[in-house]
Amino acid sequence: MIDSKNQNGFNHDPKFMHARLKTGKIWHRLFFSSTAIGIMALIILLISIINQSLGFVAVENIKDPQSISTIPFEQLSNQQLIEILKINLSENRLKTIEREKPLLEMGQSELIKLITEKVVDAKVVASWTLWQSIFEKEKISALVEASYPNAQISFRNWLNWDFLVRSFSSRPELAGIRVAIKGSLLIVLIAIAFAFPIGISSAIYLEEYAHPSKWLNRFIQTNIDNLVGIPSIIYGILGLAVFVRTLAPLTSGEVFGIQGLSSRSILSGGLTIGLLILPMFILNAQEAIRAVPKSLRQASYGLGATKWQTIRSHVLPSAVPGILTGSILAVSRAIGETAPLIVVGASTYITSDPSSPFSGFTALPIIIYNWTTRPQDQFRNIASAAIIVLLISLLSLNALAIFLRNHYNQTRVNL
């Protein structure tokens, strides 16, 4: 009799098979739970942000609209509206308003907006999260009645159009992120203009021209690899030393005949971020170039092409999708960078738009950081709203990268 459990030296015991499958299942569950933990963390992050950016607010008017005019504002003529403004606002405040746009040139809706903002002056005295607003409505009403008898409760979406187009304000309900969005945009544009051409050129040199057996080339390559991992604050310190201090005449615009501006300018910030993403650009372009099939180069060389002809006509066109997608991902990381900008000297409170590369600046992550450190609750609400704006812009950049990759992969076959 042959032992059925041990034929030809192999273990045929069903228990053995069972044990093998069980081991596999355990690992399967382990991997799944790791993924689940990651996803959970992301979901909690999103929920907590959304929770903060929507919810009930208690609004107290400095001046009751009924006391200003018994007729609703919408039914008043422009003349009457201007009259209201003139009665209720001081000479100086009117002047500052008129400096931006004369009252007579304003339309009705603009005038109403001015009155509600400057005269009625609704003030958010308390705010609640979305969770509280849904589940503790009675409690909120009771609290408001007790503490703020003049206040009215309304539901507020902190992330609204006004929030996007308003400039800074010391009052959270009037604050907006326009200046920060423009600042972030300019910084990223300067960074790309600086880092993209240099990055691509270096990648071409290192991949196609540099001989890897030369120690100098290996040394450069190792350094670039390591630069990617350097904490961003160190780039900030580098930017401070180089762009803000050493190159101050350039970054403050003095060389171009602009006097009296600080060298803690958008240009300094943009160049610093450019330095930060430069090694990422180089490495990722190198990878894209390396991924171009050898057979393509051989085909080109086999026809009597020179090195540059091969690079220009075959290597680069094939590498472009990879270079683009990688660069976009690097840029989306750069948009969220905070530390180097703080070191270089981003302002946390600026009300005027950047007018040139030499203006002072702020950026989205800077104001988010600033707002979260304020004591008033309402700043937490607008910080969450700003975080949502930042996240949306990052996600759209990543989506663009994915779209470009798919698009190029398709056209390569379909032409």
Add this chain to the structure above:
Amino acid sequence: MKNNELKIQSDHYAIETNFVNIYYGKFRAVKDVNLKIQPQKINAIIGPSGCGKTTILRAFNRMNDFILTAHLEGEILLHGQNIYHPDVNPVEVRRKIGMVFQRPNPFPKSIRENITWGVKINGYQGNLDDLVEESLRQSALWDEVKDNLDKSALSLSGGQQQRLCIARTIAVKPEIILMDEPCSALDPIATLKIEDLMRELSKLYTIIIVTHNMQQAARASDYTAFFTMDEDRAGVMVEYGETGLIFTRPTDKRTEDYITGRFG
């Protein structure tokens, strides 16, 4: 006078190697090869895996230059001139000695551009449309693609792609065409088409083809070189002669063993 005689003599061959040794780092891949390739014939190089067939083929148009560790000793003569002489421009060599690779590798461009790119970079002044048609006709592809010249070359079948690669190579009017196992990725029908095509092309060009397939060498080539490995794993050429003779009356025992299937 003596020099002249020498030149005429070496002109008789399409390409000639003198004691060629090729090294990858310290490893000698090819040892003391003396090969005199017959012009306007199909010359097959056969032998077992790792005997240096492809290495020597790639040496003929200096493709080994791109392998950093590779270097060559000895000389390879084209029209009596050593193509490894420091004054010789490898780009010029590759233009005169075209190459078709193991796997079809058309450019990810249109069929037309696949042919015109190579001639444009070499400064061709004539009519491109005529040249495209001529090259595609010579490579027996014209009838299949004449209506779709602007379609991507990657949309063609493997055999068509390989014939396009041949068309692209002959468009720049080389003197010699190197083929590195051009049919190994193709089915038997596509293989036969390529073999017919080689026969046609050999009227105009010298063809050197490396093949794993002994039947292919026997039926499609005029001359055959047999390579094998010697004891230190370096590739050596055993013999070179008319294909009929090599396959029926080989002079060397090792050739006989290989073609009768006793080895390799």
